[in-house]
Amino acid sequence: MQQTELKQKAKEMMDHNQLGTLATVKDGKPFSRYMTFFHDDLTLYTATNKQTHKVDDINKNDNVHILLGYEGEGLNDAYLEIEGKAAVYDSSEIKKRLWNDDLEPWFDGPEDPDYTVLHIDPSEIRIMNESDQPEILELN
Numbered sequence: 001m002q003q004t005e006l007k008q009k010a011k012e013m014m015d016h017n018q019l020g021t022l023a024t025v026k027d028g029k030p031f032s033r034y035m036t037f038f039h040d041d042l043t044l045y046t047a048t049n050k051q052t053h054k055v056d057d058i059n060k061n062d063n064v065h066i067l068l069g070y071e072g073e074g075l076n077d078a079y080l081e082i083e084g085k086a087a088v089y090d091s092s093e094i095k096k097r098l099w100n101d102d103l104e105p106w107f108d109g110p111e112d113p114d115y116t117v118l119h120i121d122p123s124e125i126r127i128m129n130e131s132d133q134p135e136i137l138e139l140n
Helices: 003-016 053-060 092-098
Strands: 019-026 029-036 038-040 043-049 063-068 079-089 115-128 135-138
Touching: 003 038, 003 079, 003 115, 003 135, 019 053, 029 043, 029 053, 043 053, 043 079, 043 092, 053 079, 053 115, 092 115
Parallel strands: none
Antiparallel strands: 019 029, 019 063, 038 043, 043 115, 063 079, 079 115, 115 135
């Protein structure tokens, strides 16, 4: 598959799969947790509390790994493996853009001082289980 087709396929999978895992590096080891992801083109965003370990982890080491797309239908479900760099964004514009009612159990609104957004720039996206070998979309 051509890189343009792989990019389109990855975006479609991101459109239909918002729940995934985010792995950071904590004390030199991977640490994963479930997150909800939003995307703009291939850039990923996820809301979090400023006081979490994942924010500390990213401030120390910005390398992250994300899994998105496995739907539990069978062993051959397609999913994305995403490697990238994360940054903590505290822009009120981005926080307002990503705000939705599902965040209300954790935050008082887009102006909540503990609410922040993680911005992930992928460097490589692998589409898994679509063929015998991963299909790799290289971005940097």
